[in-house]
Amino acid sequence: MEKKSIALACRMDSERALDLTKRIHDFLIKKKNEIVYLETRIAPKILPHSGRDLSEMTSENTKFIVSIGGDGTLLRVSSGLSQSEPPPILGVNIGSIGFLDESNERNVFKDINKILSGDFTIEKCSKITAYIVKNKSEEIKLGNALNEILIVSSKNSKVLQISVKVNGAFLNRSYLDGIIISTATGSTAYNLSAGGAIVKPSLDIMQLTPLNPFARSGLKPLVLPTNSEIEIQLLRPRLNAKILIDGQRIIKEVQPNTKIRIRKANAYAKFIRISLSDNYFRRLRKKIIGTIRVPLDDSPEEY
Amino acid sequence: MEKKSIALACRMDSERALDLTKRIHDFLIKKKNEIVYLETRIAPKILPHSGRDLSEMTSENTKFIVSIGGDGTLLRVSSGLSQSEPPPILGVNIGSIGFLDESNERNVFKDINKILSGDFTIEKCSKITAYIVKNKSEEIKLGNALNEILIVSSKNSKVLQISVKVNGAFLNRSYLDGIIISTATGSTAYNLSAGGAIVKPSLDIMQLTPLNPFARSGLKPLVLPTNSEIEIQLLRPRLNAKILIDGQRIIKEVQPNTKIRIRKANAYAKFIRISLSDNYFRRLRKKIIGTIRVPLDDSPEEY
Amino acid sequence: MEKKSIALACRMDSERALDLTKRIHDFLIKKKNEIVYLETRIAPKILPHSGRDLSEMTSENTKFIVSIGGDGTLLRVSSGLSQSEPPPILGVNIGSIGFLDESNERNVFKDINKILSGDFTIEKCSKITAYIVKNKSEEIKLGNALNEILIVSSKNSKVLQISVKVNGAFLNRSYLDGIIISTATGSTAYNLSAGGAIVKPSLDIMQLTPLNPFARSGLKPLVLPTNSEIEIQLLRPRLNAKILIDGQRIIKEVQPNTKIRIRKANAYAKFIRISLSDNYFRRLRKKIIGTIRVPLDDSPEEY
């Protein structure tokens, strides 16, 4: 059996990310016992011939992969890895928020040492898949999403008209800019900006959140079990839609009357978490929701 | 073993509810094989000596109980029955919305016949419990909620300041009117009006939704697994809170600095559903969210 | 002085709109005393040689113009007419909502007779203008908006980072999909879907409404006097924006660091209103917000 390696992936358009990647690479190489791969496209910039395609990395051949960048990098890496047997990912944030990332520039070397000592846990996150319905018996698979599937009007200011079914039952017809179907992992991303609820990633759910619906449309954020099937039909003549998977892969020119189905994928992501206790709620406060900072003893006036 | 009976409960302040209850009572009595009980407080108005306390009704001695009224009646009935072994409830709506109710004045006789033929399913819904923390080792149980626990300022226009912990981890400090911890069943009730997400009742979750928070507070609707423990601490000196359980039982004069904990209860409700297929999404559209009614062929103008 | 004429404009892509336009044309021609013009592009389809460009129509030469279509048609017509001295517009809705339209297929002939008898009022609505700041002393005017100026990321799922100033004072920096600056007239359009308030069109205001802002951004719908100057600066490197005026005219490829200013325009629209009393609140209920339909005597249960 092949000895398991450590892999590195990073944002390409950031000198800071590339530089940190080099330093992590050197740090690992010095450990002597570790085999290190670089994702193919960055190998020429750091160490040629040490490249390996993300798609060839599995939990069989890779201890873990370090993703250096922000949430966008992490989504790209997760999307490129083996889908059903992915290696775990250590996210290292160098961006502005990086909610999914566990580590950062300051802690990454210490965190890698902890991982190599076995001092970590794995957070396993479900993905969802979108399909375009061709006819009654045929579906075209569009790809897996770790955060969300977004179906959105191809023209700003021209609202879609859609019909929503869940498990075959008609739920609602709406005018709206688009619709988000997010995972629990993606609930703090676009879903939250659109008014959806935050969902702890350990819950196996899908959330359907309308994007800027017309006032009387009625559709509200709806949390469903992941064994549900959501079907969105585009109704408006002469108005195409786009489908975005994790904000990265785009399917353009989706025609009126098309039906799109979303179901749980046979795919997931595994994130490395270092903290002994669950630091989800701390990350949520620090990176997403914040808190008030007022005196604790502020009492209401009595008259 | 005691032969299982059928029980009837209803709204007391509505002639229409009492009248329908009498008609259902007569309908059941005529079936000869059925033993019928009335909840104690309505027995004198329909058939004295046939009364039985809700608290004595269990799945052991009661086939099912018919709750005639609206969601409020159903919440009261569920709260009165045996908590860990309750009989299933058939909700009969005579009110204005009655989302939880499966039946109505028109269908109830037909629906009861279906149930007696075994033509129904059971929807089992988890409850949650609130506790007041007395000291490190002591908690006072406040009661089980099927819909929600509401912690709210005892004075309109005097906002609470609260601290929220989940599983012992500090999440957020906020100014707000109050906070709702709802079950999936209660997600379409007060939680929805306050901006929380709708959650399919088959999901075993709790949702934490702030009530009219101050803009910078940051707290957002948050969906958590039911094995979570939520702790709310009241911070504002000289401002008491009230705790409402399912909008019915009220704990007044909860003092500043009190900690309230919410956890999954060892209790549940069982609702009878008649439809062969899941009619949850139909009820959601018809009773809660609605839909637009515009021409299907409405196309955007081209210039 | 030229005798004032009546003008007709309509949606081009709808047979139903063209057909109604023909019938209104015939109806007016039969009146003998009326001179009727068709907007240039529809003249060939109805009566060649009777065409006139919208831009040549002013309150001096045109009694009123009938706009047959929906709100989109009406926005296009208003944008094409003389900006500072426009003739009044009678909107005739054949679309799905047509909030701004006063009339419809059923009432239009009766309504035109009322107008010709002087039985109407004029609602005068302010417009706003967007400018791109070239340097300290130079601005490029982008055009007048009756509903709204929308500044939006050129890529779905890539949020803008913007800085907002009002009257030269720094207000807020946000991550968001975009920002809407709407007039009172446009407050029921995209502004409402994005969470902005409805504003009665008689109020001379601008409303700034963020589009799907990141949770901690803080920006909220803000209503300002129309003598305010709003300045939006695009901050995010390598991410362009688009500017949409009334959802119709698009300025693409607006570069990072660009400043866009919005001020009241020296331009307005005039809408014909037939009803003696103000029917604004009726239109608001019927076309935009709706109402509940439950029994008036629904009382809360007493326990």
Next chain:
Amino acid sequence: MEKKSIALACRMDSERALDLTKRIHDFLIKKKNEIVYLETRIAPKILPHSGRDLSEMTSENTKFIVSIGGDGTLLRVSSGLSQSEPPPILGVNIGSIGFLDESNERNVFKDINKILSGDFTIEKCSKITAYIVKNKSEEIKLGNALNEILIVSSKNSKVLQISVKVNGAFLNRSYLDGIIISTATGSTAYNLSAGGAIVKPSLDIMQLTPLNPFARSGLKPLVLPTNSEIEIQLLRPRLNAKILIDGQRIIKEVQPNTKIRIRKANAYAKFIRISLSDNYFRRLRKKIIGTIRVPLDDSPEEY
């Protein structure tokens, strides 16, 4: 003519407020030329016999009044002064937010010197009044509000059913906890927490904002000219409402079927503003909405 005096008012339940009031009192007394009054209820604690009732203070006899506390104190002071000819108020914040306050503990002495040198401007803010309709020709005036009139269910968890008319026209019927009619000044207070828009105080408007409405009710925040008349009718049998004026004066046990009307008051508040330029937008950012703090050069990743 009486020489104009300076008056001091403060929160009674705060030692810190009383202490600061004493220091301001001493500071003013030392100026020799100034006559200083204390609001009646605090005089015994600072200098007996120098008390004067708020209701006797007018712009005729009082240069300005210093309000030491937070927004609540300022609302109380404004409510106690002469309504049609009030002296201007300098708000001094010692509380947690104090949005309306211009000054604070650190700046108050410097700011008072500026005012005495004439170095200030006056912000004049309109009030609104609520009336209970007794019969067709009779109304009972309830009092003037600087921030808002709140009509709210007398029971938590029992929603009101109300009918809303504006200028005599039926707008909407809703289920909700209550309804807020706020001024522009009050738009950043309870109105904002309930989802209403922020309105610059120089705008002469009223905003109608529903409090936790049932999903299908449809009512949305609505900004109206202050010459509008809003009429709210309580519809639900057996459910009383409370009316709160600026969160301070409470009218209890308002019966079902009561009609409440809100109109512009013949009353206003005058706030002293020290800054030469308008510091409204700075106060808005610092005290209410906040801003993100992320790197300005954060660019989206390119793939």
